[in-house]
Amino acid sequence: MKEIKIRTKDLTLYYGAKMALNSITMDIPEKEVTAFIGPSGCGKSTFLRTLNRMNDLIPNVRVTGEVLVDSLNIYDKQIDVVNLRKKVGMVFQKSNPFAKSIFENVAYGPRINGINNKSKLEEIVETSLKKAFIWEEVKDRLNDSAMGLSGGQQQRMCIARTLAVEPEIILMDEPASALDPISTAKIEELIFELKKNYTIVIVTHNMQQAARVSDLTAFFYLGELIEFGKTKKIFTTPDKKHTEEYITGRFG
């Protein structure tokens, strides 16, 4: 069994008076892909966002319980959120390139972290784009606008941008849901490669994608963690009837 990278203990989250997550306790191992599945509104994206405190940006959110990343509670007052988000990067459903060149997009994070040396930045940009398997496609047009890339390329560039600040954990919120099958396949291959060095947590509505890319799968329903286990077990012989009904499409 691999080391535990993220551990949540009785994590409960309220949007105002509404409880969105109910006492979630979960161990996410390092350098594996963990997928969150469940119907819309089940809390999976909310839970994902608690892992790098993205919910702090939403008004009226109240969190109780603990989220430990490398054994440190990220909800402690002393925690520097900027450093936390550097360590726990995030890729969103819709790619969100800045209206800048490809180079500047990827160099953005290192720059705000104080790296201004041109050759160092060039090295980081090249390495990050290579890790995101997009270097060959963009190496001759690094100064072109990132907005001119295709949707799939934009998403991989955004992954490169996340990698540029050297995170240890990458959170992905439906990273391929707006992409065509070929771009989706590239993102999935990329996830396979990335898990050698990073801990990946992915939210997906695509059941087959969860089955293909993840080592572990967690099924959420109405803010509760219903079942969490090895993906190969969940998709062949789930323990809970509810999980079975959801993954076989007999839900509700």
Next chain:
Amino acid sequence: MERHFELELEKLNKRLLKMGSLVYDQVHNALDALLACNIELAQQVIDTDNKVDKLDVKIDKLCQRIFALTQPVATDLRLIMSALKMNNDLERLGDLAVNISEKIEGISEYKEILTELHVDELANMADLIVKDVVNILHTRNTTFVKDIFTSASAIEEKVQSVSARILDEMMHKTEVIVVATNLMIILTQIDRIAGYSTNIAESIVFIVEGRMIKHKKAFSHGENSDNGSEAAPESEATPESNDNP
């Protein structure tokens, strides 16, 4: 979408049951024909085999379509995987009925040997095991699976004892050698009927409970489980044993 998928699974289940029922009739008629040395009924079994073959292809194609178009998981995945296997096992049971039917003419001149050597008892046991397993396929009640294993062990033991007696007869009465050889071949088919029946029972357990019990000698189905029924399907996995008449 969901409704359509449910209909496909329902169709698959219906076809499997139809296959089970058709194959049971084939085995039943073949064994009836054997005990009565009824050449006409034996020929009917041989002629009906093409129906089994056609249904076999239909079920395979349906499984292929469901796999390709719906990417089944969990219980649906287990059902379709097992449907493919059970369909194959049922089709083989149909072949065994044909094999038996083809040898009946060769023993008709000395049919008293059937009762003398208790082949009739063995035929009834084989008939019952197929009937029972087809019944479990219908009800999916896995509590009766261990009875299939017990019956298969009993059939295997009985085949061995009857075979020994046939060999004995052959040594003492040269005039029965041809008949006895045909009878030995029929006994082999009956032994395999038990083996394929246990295969099907194992698949049903996999569908219902998600447990793979094949090759697990420790499955609790009586004292003789270690050398009993579960050894039979393994030995039958070789192509030559299946093609052998």
